[in-house]
Amino acid sequence: xxxxxxxxxxxxxxxxxxxxxxxxxxxxxxxxxFEGIRIYNGNIFKCKEHLxxxxxxxxxxxxxxxxxxxxxxxxxxxxxxxxxxxxxxIRLVVSRGPGDLGLDPRRSPKANVVIIVEQLAIYxxxxxxxxxxxxxxxxxxxxxxALNPKIKSLNYLNNILVKIQANLAGVGEAIMxxxxxxxxxxxxxxxxxxxxxxxxxxPCYCGALEGITRAAIIEICxxxxxxxxxxxxxxxxxxxxxxxxxxxxxxxxxxxxxxDARTIGEGKxxxxxxxxxxxxxxxxxxxxxxVYDIN
Ligand code: PMP
Numbered sequence: 160x161x162x163x164x165x166x167x168x169x170x171x172x173x174x175x176x177x178x179x180x181x182x183x184x185x186x187x188x189x190x191x192x193f194e195g196i197r198i199y200n201g202n203i204f205k206c207k208e209h210l211x212x213x214x215x216x217x218x219x220x221x222x223x224x225x226x227x228x229x230x231x232x233x234x235x236x237x238x239x240x241x242x243x244x245x246x247x248x249i250r251l252v253v254s255r256g257p258g259d260l261g262l263d264p265r266r267s268p269k270a271n272v273v274i275i276v277e278q279l280a281i282y283x284x285x286x287x288x289x290x291x292x293x294x295x296x297x298x299x300x301x302x303x304x305a306l307n308p309k310i311k312s313l314n315y316l317n318n319i320l321v322k323i324q325a326n327l328a329g330v331g332e333a334i335m336x337x338x339x340x341x342x343x344x345x346x347x348x349x350x351x352x353x354x355x356x357x358x359x360x361x362p363c364y365c366g367a368l369e370g371i372t373r374a375a376i377i378e379i380c381x382x383x384x385x386x387x388x389x390x391x392x393x394x395x396x397x398x399x400x401x402x403x404x405x406x407x408x409x410x411x412x413x414x415x416x417x418x419d420a421r422t423i424g425e426g427k428x429x430x431x432x433x434x435x436x437x438x439x440x441x442x443x444x445x446x447x448x449x450v451y452d453i454n
Pocket of ligand 1: 195318344345346347348349367368369370371372373406407408409
């Protein structure tokens, strides 16, 4: 087993030495932000998009990231290099940092920055061919004026409650609605449906994270001439869709074969989902930041 180097506030430390204070407000209150990023054959996929989203989340919650954007990018690349990984997953976390037991973020003057690089456990290829079973859950998406789902914050309890319901139903991913009953997203994936050759995904105001994979799929649809619309839809539309799939950094593009005991299409990955996965996998090694062949 290779040594695993974790970036922690300017140093590279071994996993067992990577520790932060129990007074960190990320731990005490979920006060912080994060990104999950994939490395494909030495390419940090959509590096810029992930860093843009990180800095946007930070601005929204008034969190000062102690590294400038370009510095963060260099550190990200260096952490992957140090771990000598060509394929894997990066978890980039910026928490408010240690403070006192009160909520006030002004008492946490120094954010913690952590970068973990690991191998990734992914769905078996069989799941991409046959699709996942999924269910809708009663937990509703956070409303945007309480905690905007566009902020990729460390407060994931809403998503964890969905994951618990998915676990209880014996499925890996579930569908979450917003408070108006429109489909929002999965516990940690965006959702798409296809009806009569048109691809639909909920607009972000329905409670979806601005997923990087979601954006990549919208871009691919435009490039290859498949109509794709950001439009609100309901569970009924999901049940009667020809194809349904989830997107996410870890899941990529994964078909759904069953929703709440309704079979979707032919009960396996449909032709458009299959095409989109193929097109997606064709860009993952090139669209991003190279780790190994830069100076
Ligand atoms: N929605 C949520 C709630 C997420 O946490 C994620 C990230 N796993 C996604 C959607 C997918 O976003 P991305 O494609 O950027 O990974």
